[in-house]
Amino acid sequence: MSRKKTSAAADPAGLTPIEAAAEMAHLAKQIAHHDRLYHQKDAPEISDAAYDALRNRYRALHEQFPHLAPKDDPEKRVGAAPAAGFSKVAHAVPMLSLNNAFSDEDIEDFTARIRRFLNLPDDEALAFMAEPKIDGLSASLRYEGGKLVQAATRGDGTTGENITANVRTIKNAPHTLHKPHPDVVEIRGEIFLNRDDFMKLNKAREKEDEALFANPRNAAAGSVRQLDSSISASRPLRFFAYALGEYSGKPFKTQEDIRAQVKHWGFTVNEPSRLCATTKDLLGYYHELESKRHALPFDIDGVVYKLNRLDWQERLGFISRAPRWAIAHKFAAEQAETRLNKIIIQVGRTGALTPVAELEPVTVGGVVVSRATLHNQDEIERKDIREGDIVRLQRAGDVIPQVISVDLKQRPKNSKPFKFPTHCPECGSIAVREEGMAVWRCTGGLICPAQAVERLRHFTSRLAFNIEGLGDERIMELWKDKIIHSPADIFRLHRHRKALEERERLGEKSVTKLLDAIEARRTISLDRFIYALGIRQVGEATAKLLARHYRTLANWRQAMMAARKEDSEAWHDLDNIEQVGPLLARDIVAFFEEKHNRDVLDDLAKELTVGDFESRATGSTQISGKTIVFTGTLAKMGRSEAKAKAESLGANVSGSVSSKTDYVVVGEDAGSKAKKAKELGVKILNEDEWLKLAGDQ
Ligand code: IVH
Secondary structure, eight states: OOOOOOOOOOOOTTOOHHHHHHHHHHHHHHHHHHHHHHHTSOOOSSOHHHHHHHHHHHHHHHHHOGGGOOSSOGGGOOSOOOOTTSOEEEOSSOOOOOOEEOSHHHHHHHHHHHHHHHTOOTTSOOOEEEEEEEOSEEEEEEEETTEEEEEEEOTTSSEEEBOHHHHTTOTTSOSBOOSSOOSEEEEEEEEEOOHHHHHHHHHHHHHTTOOOOSSHHHHHHHHHTOSSHHHHHTSOOEEEEEEEEEEOSOOOSBHHHHHHHHHHHTOOBOSSOEEESSHHHHHHHHHHHHHHGGGSSSOEEEEEEEESBHHHHHHHOEETTEETTEEEEEOOOEEEEEEEEEEEEEEOTTOEEEEEEEEEEEEETTEEEEEEEOOSHHHHHHHTOOTTOEEEEEESSOSSOEEEEEOGGGOOTTOOOOOOOSBOTTTOOBEEEOTTOSOEEEOOGGGOHHHHHHHHHHHHSTTTTOOTTOOHHHHHHHHHTTSOSSHHHHTTGGGGHHHHHTSTTOOHHHHHHHHHHHHTTSEEEHHHHHHHTTOTTOOHHHHHHHHHHHOSHHHHHHHHHHTTSTTOHHHHHHHTSTTOOHHHHHHHHHHHHSHHHHHHHHHHHHHOEEEOOOOSSSSOOTTTTOEEEEESBOSSSOHHHHHHHHHHTTOEEESSOOTTOOEEEEOBTOOHHHHHHHHHTOEEEEHHHHHHHTTOO
């Protein structure tokens, strides 16, 4: 599945090149971040519409200022490469996609095109196999000698991720094929979750205070992409087969034959399927399934038609990445109308004010919906959404529905446009909207309870301190009772043991469990610690980069204090870290500029031991812990590869030369950095010396 694209673009006129470059760099980073969340982590944080808005804005800027595109230009990138952590699998036969059709006419065109291509007379029957389309995660399962030997995701169609261990946990994906079977066969199909299982999974996650999956596709993909296969095993994933990849057996004649054989080998094929002789039959199947889709145990987003005769499939072949002989006929997104009772404002960790619609509960696509996000002020104004309106909702496979329009005819007479608050609804502080941004932010910082609670929640979350038993509600209660006001209070919770035990719903046992969980986290790695601080834009990946670069908390802190001075060496050092640009660097430094944040760090230091960053390299190497700068063009190893190599050996790669630099590796046409190294007396290596040091020669 790819994100839908829309073409509306905001007008970038009036920006100076400097402003445009800064905004493009910022947008590129956000887009890359959301691409990673969507494609690799399967946990999007924003709606497709909000994502489209980012891309459209970027595209508009890009059209006007193409020369200002940042290095990681989102216009040049499609999706995201396979996630790190899984080994890669090259597909013997590429895994393709399907073209989409939305109307009956599209299907008439599709069949007519095939007739023309094959030069068939009108009376020649054109049979298609029609089957449901489940929006899951496509996978290719390879069997050799009848045994499952490898399973891979589609990835970019040519290379996927090796998910064999996880696929072995799927109950209806056979480990051994029923006989007779060929030497080699790859079974392609979709990994998915039944609707009920998806709902159950999300309920359990809600209880555990874990982020919810937006839809069954994300849940299936997120479950498959677990490096720990015991997690996949705990999710009731299913697989249905729909096609073959590499195959060494006797050729098949029809799609129908493939289905029968695949079933015989022990796979599930998706039902209800139907062999349709005419276009009319196809449309009949489509409309029938559309009306009974809720009765199926899984969510489907359309149906797929595949030409039955394989010799014809072969002749038709592919166009770009989709076959000419098959098409996905999509259902319209499910919609419903309901009253919008109230617009409330939620306050996030960083003070972002997000408007949320409270709705009269209504069923959309088999799910009861009572809330919808309204994104931001512009979205509300653009659609003129008001309290009391009858609104049209859309749920396109997603659990979080969108408000798509307002029925003006039904608008109450006394209705007034929604006034976006100028003050934070939680703490009363003034709210500000930064230039060029869609988001209003509360300026209350530490005095704002919503921000404080959200920050604490982030602090205890899975990728941060990972403290089980401190969920949303408990944090809120303890915050209100002034027991936990700052993160360090969590580590002083044991002083309130009695008070905790006396609380409703908390017995002695669960208090002990909670306090034990907290004790277990008194020692933490530097990257988790940095992530836990909840600095704007500093996600898991950036926290790791910072930890790797600065190694110890003391070192990082000292460097950040020094970086407050514009143009200082420390500032350039931060700005020069691969993937940290000036905007991110500014957010990090801004965190240290606030005294209360430094107080929090001091307070935490009394309670915690923050471990120094340990490089992944086993044992120490000649360059572990050393700071290296690469400059000029390297002939034998690309610059990125050299950097990755150095980092894997435990070195710290920096973009600028300073007195702290240990080595400067100088390639062709090296300029000022080599000069500076000489001035500072830093050791200079040529490429061969570097390769020797890295153990490559
Ligand atoms: S056939 C060469 N059949 O939808 C074509 N695909 O949007 C192979 N999908 O990539 C695909 N249900 O992951 C086929 N019954 C079905 C399907 C199906 C879901 C997925 C598949 C494909 C995507 C295209």
